[in-house]
Amino acid sequence: MSATTNAPVATAGTTPGARTRPGLVAPLRWEIRKLRAQLRAKAVLIGALVLPVVVVVVIHGQSRPPKDTLFGRFATVNGFALALLILGFAAQWVLPLLTAVVAGDIFAGEDQHGTWKTVLTRSTSRARLFWAKTLTAAGFAAIVLAVLAASTIASSVLIVGHEPLTGLSGQTIPAAEALRLVAVSWATMLPPMLGFTCLAILLSVWSRNPAVGIAGPVVIGMVMQLVGALGGVEAVRPFLLSTPFEAWHGLLADPRFTGPLLDGLLTSAVWCALSLTAAFTLLRRRDITGG
Amino acid sequence: MRRTILVVLAALAVVVALGAAVVAANGDQSTVTRPRLERSLTTTFSNLYVHKAALQGRTLAPASLHAQAMCDKAGAENKDVGPGGDWNCLMSWTDPEVPMPPEGYGKFELNVHSNDCYTAGGPSKLTGFLTMTDTRGKVVSNPVFEFDGCFDPDGDNTPTGVVFPSLLAIASTTITPDADGRAGLQVTCGSGDQGCAGSIAVAAGDTELGTVHFDLAEESTGTLPLPAALPAGAKETTFSVTSTTGAGPTSPVTLPVQR
Numbered sequence: 001m002s003a004t005t006n007a008p009v010a011t012a013g014t015t016p017g018a019r020t021r022p023g024l025v026a027p028l029r030w031e032i033r034k035l036r037a038q039l040r041a042k043a044v045l046i047g048a049l050v051l052p053v054v055v056v057v058v059i060h061g062q063s064r065p066p067k068d069t070l071f072g073r074f075a076t077v078n079g080f081a082l083a084l085l086i087l088g089f090a091a092q093w094v095l096p097l098l099t100a101v102v103a104g105d106i107f108a109g110e111d112q113h114g115t116w117k118t119v120l121t122r123s124t125s126r127a128r129l130f131w132a133k134t135l136t137a138a139g140f141a142a143i144v145l146a147v148l149a150a151s152t153i154a155s156s157v158l159i160v161g162h163e164p165l166t167g168l169s170g171q172t173i174p175a176a177e178a179l180r181l182v183a184v185s186w187a188t189m190l191p192p193m194l195g196f197t198c199l200a201i202l203l204s205v206w207s208r209n210p211a212v213g214i215a216g217p218v219v220i221g222m223v224m225q226l227v228g229a230l231g232g233v234e235a236v237r238p239f240l241l242s243t244p245f246e247a248w249h250g251l252l253a254d255p256r257f258t259g260p261l262l263d264g265l266l267t268s269a270v271w272c273a274l275s276l277t278a279a280f281t282l283l284r285r286r287d288i289t290g291g
Numbered sequence: 292m293r294r295t296i297l298v299v300l301a302a303l304a305v306v307v308a309l310g311a312a313v314v315a316a317n318g319d320q321s322t323v324t325r326p327r328l329e330r331s332l333t334t335t336f337s338n339l340y341v342h343k344a345a346l347q348g349r350t351l352a353p354a355s356l357h358a359q360a361m362c363d364k365a366g367a368e369n370k371d372v373g374p375g376g377d378w379n380c381l382m383s384w385t386d387p388e389v390p391m392p393p394e395g396y397g398k399f400e401l402n403v404h405s406n407d408c409y410t411a412g413g414p415s416k417l418t419g420f421l422t423m424t425d426t427r428g429k430v431v432s433n434p435v436f437e438f439d440g441c442f443d444p445d446g447d448n449t450p451t452g453v454v455f456p457s458l459l460a461i462a463s464t465t466i467t468p469d470a471d472g473r474a475g476l477q478v479t480c481g482s483g484d485q486g487c488a489g490s491i492a493v494a495a496g497d498t499e500l501g502t503v504h505f506d507l508a509e510e511s512t513g514t515l516p517l518p519a520a521l522p523a524g525a526k527e528t529t530f531s532v533t534s535t536t537g538a539g540p541t542s543p544v545t546l547p548v549q550r
Contacts (some may be wrong), residue, residue: 070408170342229405234405235320255443259444
């Protein structure tokens, strides 16, 4: 009995020991610092902030609405519809690209610069380094999504207007509720986007080439879009990482349905778990002594 | 490089094999089905129709329309399941100011996507044109001319039981007899439940030429031979349709004779 009560005290008391073997915080801090120094990451964030405004102004200026896309019918006259139109477009390849720019480079970049030996001679384990890099990439994905969503919604509503929105069951959604639903719809992009982050990490570790890590997820995402849009092979749709990107439709229907959102969460989690497991195994078994 | 190519090929093979296994195991388990489409289309249309009525200064309730739809994909033989641009839906609703045509419905054409969303376009004589004028005299787009909707892939899939008759239409615009006075009449049978059957009484001027029977599958066309040769001086022919299955034109159709 006394042994079990003593055990936690013993570990809590080993703060000097913890300092010699740093936890996750130190490598995480280094990864974030490296990311903040990266021009590419800054450019992506600035692009996510500025480009939606340009797109909103251009679409608002069109005389004919882009009717072939969901919510395109009202996009030139309704800000909420325009924010959802841009969401549908972004989900096709923009979101996978935005996350892959960092996640696809974060491991392969060390190969490119030949710095694996240097980072591993810091007293941190491969596992800790792996999780630090993964968390950094995931955090960047969340931030870039938040910036893109905020910029799109704010510019759409301010430039085009905030009339009540016509939903996907023909119902009229009051402006306040529409704003909330548009924001939640953008937020539902996070799970599949993190799925693509994990996929980019796998490609980054496996290929040791930033170009593959960045372009790979975008190409895979577009292939999945194509397969998902085919008739006849719809049985594979639930397994595709592109399907959760369309799960927000249920939020704008009446009655609302959330089944696809839950399925999408599961799909994204499985993709992420498999990709990270494979990436971790590859990194663990890798011989880095060569540089 | 060879290692990379091998890994890519192996990954592709695994993906294709898994995909094929899933497809083989599930068959055509599409979430796009006739009952879901029928329910979603009527709900979406009712909401938008009420919106349109409000733009015209009228107050309607979606439930008061009692919209009903019967959907069909790509003709009678095909299963009514799966995405595609070949869905047709016959829909009826109650609006005292816009009565339904004699057959009792309007035909909507749908393009349904695999993501459970669709675009529907209705008949202009019932739903109006692309733009309309609202009560303030402003030109606005007509909400029911063409509209989008999405349905729940896990939604109610029990058949709605809504059935509408096929509509027989006379497709020929003139009657062109050959040297012996023999001629044919082109007819079409539209989407509907049982196809079209019945008889057509043919008259050339004051001369009764007899009746011709027809029995067509839904979404098909046919050429019916006239029961007797046209008299030499006949200027026009009149066709009176009596339907035993499906619906047909309620008043006689008169076509000019072209020699």
